[in-house]
Amino acid sequence: MQRLKQLCFSLLIIPTLAFAIDMENGEEINEVCAGCHGEYGQGGKEGEYPRLAGMPSAFIAKQLHLFRDRLRPNLAMVEYVDDRQMPDADIQDIAHYLEQIVLKTKLPPADETSPDFNAYQRLLESKRLMQIPLAPGDVKSGKKRYKKECASCHGREGLGDMKKAVPMLAGQYTNYLWRQVKKYRENIRIHDEDAPDDELLLEFSDQELTDIFAYLSTVDD
């Protein structure tokens, strides 16, 4: 009986331990990623490097596995995700570290004349702001189409879906989104694993997507 209890105990405890997230390790790994994706995962070079901050950890982890297994081509990252460099535990740690980074879109109002005003603190906060530049297009029509065609997966306002591992589209660089559209259309990436043969984006014209992205670029205003 005692042994049985012990066995049950270890069965319970081992899976938990195996998935314990080490945030400090995540922070350390991020120093490597920061070279391209920015210190706060804010991305860079206007979308050459995508924003990662606040993305669902399950989405980030999935992409890292796809890069590592060479199922999603990414030359820039090959040397960082090789098996020896990036064991599964590291993938979990960095994915959770990036998920919890919150990037505000504007600074809260502050009274610069108040004795409590801390200019240095303010400067640090302003470095963590992220605003996507407005993209051209018909925002109203894009919003309508977004709500009808994309919101069920990407969330009401394009902020993604943590549980279903769907990435945010609002708050991501428009250039980056376009590059991915091209990859989905050419079957270099798979948009919906449950229906891999039906590329969702093939049904939309460039003009329709332009409008959708115009709308998404306004969400953070």
Ligand code: HEC
């Ligand atoms: C040498 C530059 C470079 C470094 C370093 C780098 N990346 Fe990337 N990463 C890229 C590029 C370029 C892309 C976009 C590829 C594309 O267009 O499909 C990308 C894409 C990604 C994506 C896909 C995001 C999305 O929304 O589709 C994830 C996740 C990611 N990187 C995570 C990481 C992590 C975690 C690290 C650190 C371990 C890292 N990257 C280090 C260049 C880099």
Ligand code: HEC
């Ligand atoms: C059935 C659910 C579903 C619908 C509907 C959907 N998407 Fe997606 N989308 C996803 C998933 C899941 C991913 C991540 C897939 C992967 O691993 O590449 C994704 C990824 C993307 C990406 C790449 C983002 C990144 O950071 O790499 C773009 C761009 C995108 N979707 C655009 C759209 C647009 C625009 C619409 C509406 C016209 C739309 N999607 C409708 C599920 C959906």
